Amino acid sequence: MDTSYPTEIRQDILRGVRVAITGGTSGLGLTLVRECSARGAIVAFVARTRERVERVVREIAGSHGIVGDVAKKEDIHPIALQILARLGGVDVLVNNASSLGPTPLVLLADTECEAFEDALATNVLGPFRLTKALLGALAASARDGRGACVVNVSSDAAINPYPTWGAYGTSKAALHHMTRIWNEELIDEGVSFISVDPGDMDTPLHALAVPDADASALKRPETSARELVDRIEQALTDSGRTAVDASAMNLQNLADVA
Amino acid sequence: MIAASVPIQRAHHAKLLVIDKNAWIIHAPRSSFADFLRRFDIVVANDAATLPASLAGFHAPTGEALEVRLAGSRSLDGDDVGHFVAIVFGPGDFRTRTENRLLPPRLRRGDRLALGPLCAIVERTLDHPRLVALRFEGSSASIWEGISQHGRPIQYAHVHTPLALWDVWTPIAGAPFAFEPPSAGFMLDWKTVASIREHGADFATITHAAGISSTGDDALDRRLPFDEPYRISAATAHALCRAKNNGGRIVAVGTTVVRALEHSALINGTVRAGAGIATQRIGAATPLRVVDAIVSGTHEPGTSHYELLRAFVDDATLRRAADELDARDYRTHEFGDSIFIERRLRCAARAKPAERLLAA
Numbered sequence: 081m082d083t084s085y086p087t088e089i090r091q092d093i094l095r096g097v098r099v100a101i102t103g104g105t106s107g108l109g110l111t112l113v114r115e116c117s118a119r120g121a122i123v124a125f126v127a128r129t130r131e132r133v134e135r136v137v138r139e140i141a142g143s144h145g146i147v148g149d150v151a152k153k154e155d156i157h158p159i160a161l162q163i164l165a166r167l168g169g170v171d172v173l174v175n176n177a178s179s180l181g182p183t184p185l186v187l188l189a190d191t192e193c194e195a196f197e198d199a200l201a202t203n204v205l206g207p208f209r210l211t212k213a214l215l216g217a218l219a220a221s222a223r224d225g226r227g228a229c230v231v232n233v234s235s236d237a238a239i240n241p242y243p244t245w246g247a248y249g250t251s252k253a254a255l256h257h258m259t260r261i262w263n264e265e266l267i268d269e270g271v272s273f274i275s276v277d278p279g280d281m282d283t284p285l286h287a288l289a290v291p292d293a294d295a296s297a298l299k300r301p302e303t304s305a306r307e308l309v310d311r312i313e314q315a316l317t318d319s320g321r322t323a324v325d326a327s328a329m330n331l332q333n334l335a336d337v338a
Numbered sequence: 339m340i341a342a343s344v345p346i347q348r349a350h351h352a353k354l355l356v357i358d359k360n361a362w363i364i365h366a367p368r369s370s371f372a373d374f375l376r377r378f379d380i381v382v383a384n385d386a387a388t389l390p391a392s393l394a395g396f397h398a399p400t401g402e403a404l405e406v407r408l409a410g411s412r413s414l415d416g417d418d419v420g421h422f423v424a425i426v427f428g429p430g431d432f433r434t435r436t437e438n439r440l441l442p443p444r445l446r447r448g449d450r451l452a453l454g455p456l457c458a459i460v461e462r463t464l465d466h467p468r469l470v471a472l473r474f475e476g477s478s479a480s481i482w483e484g485i486s487q488h489g490r491p492i493q494y495a496h497v498h499t500p501l502a503l504w505d506v507w508t509p510i511a512g513a514p515f516a517f518e519p520p521s522a523g524f525m526l527d528w529k530t531v532a533s534i535r536e537h538g539a540d541f542a543t544i545t546h547a548a549g550i551s552s553t554g555d556d557a558l559d560r561r562l563p564f565d566e567p568y569r570i571s572a573a574t575a576h577a578l579c580r581a582k583n584n585g586g587r588i589v590a591v592g593t594t595v596v597r598a599l600e601h602s603a604l605i606n607g608t609v610r611a612g613a614g615i616a617t618q619r620i621g622a623a624t625p626l627r628v629v630d631a632i633v634s635g636t637h638e639p640g641t642s643h644y645e646l647l648r649a650f651v652d653d654a655t656l657r658r659a660a661d662e663l664d665a666r667d668y669r670t671h672e673f674g675d676s677i678f679i680e681r682r683l684r685c686a687a688r689a690k691p692a693e694r695l696l697a698a
Contacts, residue, residue: 144479157503158486161514164387165416165482169513213504215528216385217512220543224573268532 093313093321095120097226098167102150102210103177105132107283108233111305112174117143119309124163124170126150126177150177150206151198160213170214171221172312174231175207175255181247183288188246196247203251207232208258215271222270227321229312232259234275245289272319274311278304339636339663341496342674345505347524353668353675355636359683361655363662368525368676371633377538378586380577381633384520384594385543387511390489390503391518392432395453402443403429406453406472407492407517408485409550410564414515414613419481423464423564424472425553426451432493432500436554441467454488456481466558492518492550496671506672515567516548521672522592522634539589540581542574546594546616552641562642565617568598572611578628579609587630587680593646596620596629603627622648631680636663636670650679 099116103109104125113125117140124144127133133145144166148159163170179202182195211230222228237245238252256275263273280286282298352368366373375381391408410423428440444467449460451472462471474481491506508523510531534541546568552559578588578599590596601616602609609628618624619642626649637643639660647656659677662668668675 147483157507158483161387161389161486161503162482164512164514165419166479168416213507213511216387216508216510216543219510220385220512220571223542224571265528268535269528 092120093316094309097121097171097316098124098169098221099172099174099312100124100126100163100167100170100214101174101176102126102206104145105129105136107285108278108281108301108304108308109174109176110136111301112176112308113140113143115302115305115309116312117141119313121172122167124167126159126163150175150210151179151201153205153209156206156209156213160210163214164217169221170217171226172229172231172316173211173214173218174233174308174312175210176231176233177206178203178233178285179248179251180285180289181251184291185244185248185289187244191247196250199247199251200254203248204254204258207255211262215266218271219266219269222319225321227316227319228271229315229319230259230262230271230273231308231312231315232256232273232275233308234259234277236277236279238275238277248289270319272315274315276308276311278308339668339670339674342669342671343496343498345497345499345501345673347505347508347673348527349673352525353666355659355663355668355675355677357651357655357659357677357679359680361651361682363655363659365662365666369530371525371676371678372530372533372537372539374678375534375537375539375589376586378581378584379537379539379589380542380581380586381534381539381589381591382542382544382574382578382595382599383508383510383523383526383591384516384546384548384598385508385510385512385523386516386520386545386548386594387508387514388491388503388506388516388519388548389514390485390491392490392492393453393456393485393488394490395451395456397443397445398450398452399446400443404442404451405431406451406458407550408472408489409517411515411547411567412565412615414513414545414547414567414569416482416513417478419478419485420474421461422472422474424458424470425468425550425558426470427468432495435495436552439554445470454484456484456488466555468553468555469558494672497673510543512543513545513569515545518548518551519672520546520548520592520594522676524673525633525676526591539586540577542577544571544574544595544598545569546598548592548594551643559641563597563616563619565615566594566597567613567615568594568601569613570598570602570609570611575609575611588628589631589633590629591633593620593632593634593643596626596632596646596649599628600624600626619645620649621645622653624649626650626681629681631678633676633678635672635674636668636677638670647677647679650681652682655682 105127137145148155181199218228237249238256259275354368356364426442506519
């Protein structure tokens, strides 16, 4: 992927794009909120803890914080409703919120069924439900020439069978494969789906999994966020986003039609 | 007809009664809907998601329990969420038919209504003990959060189990501005959308703040539909224009789409991209300038929805269709079967030439 183009061009692609990010108050999610906002996107983020949500809203001017848990079925539509109301629709959804499953990590044979279910709820069912709830709005964005894209944050644990990462790896493998099927099925609707492995980052989630890891040897989440947002910009361009600033485009088209 | 009492949006056995432009009646499985489309037709649906518009709480001055049903708003701007027209019921819940619901305590300007985490102020009473204009206190973020978490979808006495939001959001639901579901869109799963395209037709959406379908009060029902804001995107306006220029038909999914498109064309004879507020009533005497066919639920005579169907077809044909719906056990209400009515030829002759109505 070519990431060498100037920053000002990257900013233009995302300007006015409506982005929703789950798990937006720590780790990769928080850096994604910062990166998308810095490039001109209108960002809503979701997280479970009100105090953390409020802190990020104070830090990042113009961001929209929503309190909710994507693992809970009953929270999905209230989350979707608030995203759609406060952004006026949605062009990009980033399913970033993740659960490691049981910590400290344990062998699959020692994993409680309930802990396995919890990992699937956060990492598979939650993204599935939220995507489904937002799909009408995403498809409308695609038809309107804004482009539409869903990013599911995966892991190399989705591919490689690491011992003790069973609940996490299994759920990320399911998410990865689901992403590919979504993409095949919705190509005609103009909604693209990307599965991204951001690498081993210095995040709270990684610290939970590997408490004694050498943080200096890990990737900075800011680096992963920049790479991931580059992928989003590329996907929007590929999916037919027809204008740098979609709101300006709509005004222009309105004049044309009138 | 039979009341559809189970909240299943797309029952496998759902039926479609088709009235073609010659007033012939055809019965078909609803899953074959796309077979009735032709190349260059365009199917237009309302993508409004449904609000949890029923808010339980109490009347602060008296302490009496009440239910507020949000029923109208003035715009589709998410930042303009403070103001609503609302219908207020006294104590009780959806298991009591709305016709039998108690009146709320007497509502006066300035009264506070405590609705879970939300606080609403009665800004005006609107010439009926149930009808008020409300203003919510707080930021738009806190109001959206309060509605999302405390509100429930408006419920129906004929549906036996409480409805959740996922029961009333259509598969294509987007912007959350409908007060009751634009339920004609329940039939539109993504396979059907793909099938529409496979038949050489196009698919587009508008957003229209579908209002309350009935209140249980004759005097209030006569005031329906309330004014409803809508928005038509530039892409949809262009797609409509393209279909019309290619000789395709404009097929509206639901009465709200008819109301929005025809209102948009009222202004200067063209479907314009942009926002508007549909204020008109559509009935037997209304010339349809844009819409050629409608897919809708089945409706009872006397309702505003039924009146709108009279713009498409004569009363004798509608009566004949009603007899067929009864005789063949069609299911009515939100989760029921569907009808597809193509505008009568005589109506088409009454309309202005298409090229003058839609901008090239």
